[in-house]
Amino acid sequence: MLKLCNISKRYGNIEVLKKINLEIKPGEIHGLVGENGAGKSTLLNILFGMSDIGNSGGYKGDIFLEGKKVTIQNSNQAVKLGIGMVHQEFALIPYLTVRENILMGREKVFPLSKKFLGESLAYIDKEKNRKKTVNILQRLNIKLDSELKILDLSVNLKHFVEFAREISKESLKVLLLDEPTSALCREDTEKLLKVLHNNDLKDTAIILISHRLEEIVSICHKVSVLRNGEIVDSFNLSNFKSNQLKTSVIKHIARSMIGHTINKIQRNKRKKLQDKEDPVIMTFKDFSVHMPGEMISSINFNIYLGEIVGIAGLSGHGKLALGNGMFGIYPYSGHVIFDNQQLDITNTAEVLAKGIYLLPDDRRNSGLLLDRSIMENIIFTPVQIKNEFLAPFFYNNLSFIDRKKSSDYTKQCIKKFDIRCHNIKQKVNSLSGGNQQKVCLARAITMHPKILFVNEPTRGIDIAAKEIILHILLDINQNLGTTVIIASSELDELKRVCDRIVVMHEGKIFNIFSPETDDIEIILAFSGEMLTESEKV
Ligand SMILES: Nc1ncnc2c1ncn2[C@@H]1O[C@H](COP(=O)(O)OP(=O)(O)OP(=O)(O)O)[C@@H](O)[C@H]1O
Ligand SMILES: [Mg+2]
Numbered sequence: 001m002l003k004l005c006n007i008s009k010r011y012g013n014i015e016v017l018k019k020i021n022l023e024i025k026p027g028e029i030h031g032l033v034g035e036n037g038a039g040k041s042t043l044l045n046i047l048f049g050m051s052d053i054g055n056s057g058g059y060k061g062d063i064f065l066e067g068k069k070v071t072i073q074n075s076n077q078a079v080k081l082g083i084g085m086v087h088q089e090f091a092l093i094p095y096l097t098v099r100e101n102i103l104m105g106r107e108k109v110f111p112l113s114k115k116f117l118g119e120s121l122a123y124i125d126k127e128k129n130r131k132k133t134v135n136i137l138q139r140l141n142i143k144l145d146s147e148l149k150i151l152d153l154s155v156n157l158k159h160f161v162e163f164a165r166e167i168s169k170e171s172l173k174v175l176l177l178d179e180p181t182s183a184l185c186r187e188d189t190e191k192l193l194k195v196l197h198n199n200d201l202k203d204t205a206i207i208l209i210s211h212r213l214e215e216i217v218s219i220c221h222k223v224s225v226l227r228n229g230e231i232v233d234s235f236n237l238s239n240f241k242s243n244q245l246k247t248s249v250i251k252h253i254a255r256s257m258i259g260h261t262i263n264k265i266q267r268n269k270r271k272k273l274q275d276k277e278d279p280v281i282m283t284f285k286d287f288s289v290h291m292p293g294e295m296i297s298s299i300n301f302n303i304y305l306g307e308i309v310g311i312a313g314l315s316g317h318g319k320l321a322l323g324n325g326m327f328g329i330y331p332y333s334g335h336v337i338f339d340n341q342q343l344d345i346t347n348t349a350e351v352l353a354k355g356i357y358l359l360p361d362d363r364r365n366s367g368l369l370l371d372r373s374i375m376e377n378i379i380f381t382p383v384q385i386k387n388e389f390l391a392p393f394f395y396n397n398l399s400f401i402d403r404k405k406s407s408d409y410t411k412q413c414i415k416k417f418d419i420r421c422h423n424i425k426q427k428v429n430s431l432s433g434g435n436q437q438k439v440c441l442a443r444a445i446t447m448h449p450k451i452l453f454v455n456e457p458t459r460g461i462d463i464a465a466k467e468i469i470l471h472i473l474l475d476i477n478q479n480l481g482t483t484v485i486i487a488s489s490e491l492d493e494l495k496r497v498c499d500r501i502v503v504m505h506e507g508k509i510f511n512i513f514s515p516e517t518d519d520i521e522i523i524l525a526f527s528g529e530m531l532t533e534s535e536k537v
Contacts, residue, residue: 001026001205002174007061017229024205031216032209034226035462036434037420040209044176048085049078082173084166086180088433090158094151099133102165136168141191152292155362156183156315175206182459185489188315193219213250225256258464265470266496281305287334289325296321297507310494311487313504314526319487323358323453352385355450367440370429375410378443413442433460455487
């Protein structure tokens, strides 16, 4: 169905793809893996005719679709050729509804109006389109109001909407999926990926990028490993479906990706928190956050000084709302007490000045200054809030950015977080997705927060860099005394670094577990169920 011959791509002097050859048959799901910055998104962006590729000198090599050579200069051409793409960062229109986004360009219209006014002016039949959207969402098994605006959705729901839009297109020949599941917990991921085995997609060639290697091995027929812009390994996965073989092939792929084995971080066991004497740093009283699709209602909860708390739960049950709610991003009610004082969470500058910091999950929309350099991004908030990185001038009345200090510090961050970039001046929008996430984290840590809320810190991060990030979170907790609250879909990571794991269900705290608790017990809690005492034994 799809054949790539010698595809190469340069950004200025840097060659990010080098003579890629790949062939994908109809009905094949082909996994594409590699470190952050290896060139995975660039390859899919070429196939979908993204403007960034054309604007930076295009690509070299040939693309064949059903045996015919095609040139893809823009996304319209790609869509016409039957190519669909779910992007690593969303390509949805925020002010339109779920229905409008899913059916854009394919809406059902009133036939009479079409006859008199023509296709482009015909009246859209809202009701029929609503039903069609509901059908599509049901196929994906998602509970979502088709009339909600994209702007009001959480990141995980946006992923579902993008996915729904692409897989519902008729005669899809090639489907390109750039980390479609990175925002989802395992259960939602399974739900979503099951659709790939749908009858409607049986003749579609699918490329799936993911940093979750278990997912790749479970669902793909083949996998190719990209390293520094080259395909260094390819495996046929059909023979590795037993659990034992899966584990060995995952290790093999991981080694191919990064060239060495990975040591997983595991924190030392600490004393059990939640004793009456333990100092509380923050209290939520009857705290509700009306974050669409991730609401929490009337939570009462203490965070203890110096702990790492994990917040887990299925998408849509409120795990992301605590951090977002803290910064008054959504309407809220109730109280937050910090250091024995009521906090005015509508005053973001004050919240930041008190040492409370949020690293949001939607890094592109609320985390980064995209057209600024890595250095500016890292030092921006400390300069604004804490007057750091400034050189005094005229008895401190005027200050300028201390270039040397800022650039030395940024270089240190690049090394510490292993940010793969050309130099400190590179604009953040030209970094790969995972490397943008590392810049967000570096900025958060530069603030030396007393409390750090992080939503999905390892989303989109490759397997080796994940360990670096978990290590840094542990490091600031242990060495700087930062209290850390991590909302994450990665239960395994929470279990490795947290003191307690809070499971959210339907907007409430369902239960709080110690990290030693068996996975099954925690996963059952995700659906609001508990093991009986006899089952626990
Ligand atoms: N517009 C651009 N200008 C300069 N360099 C770019 C641009 N876009 C991407 N790059 C570089 O191309 C390389 C490959 O990036 P790409 O986004 O394809 O990586 P990736 O494999 O998808 O990584 P991730 O897992 O982090 O998403 C990176 O080094 C990135 O910095
Ligand atoms: Mg990418």
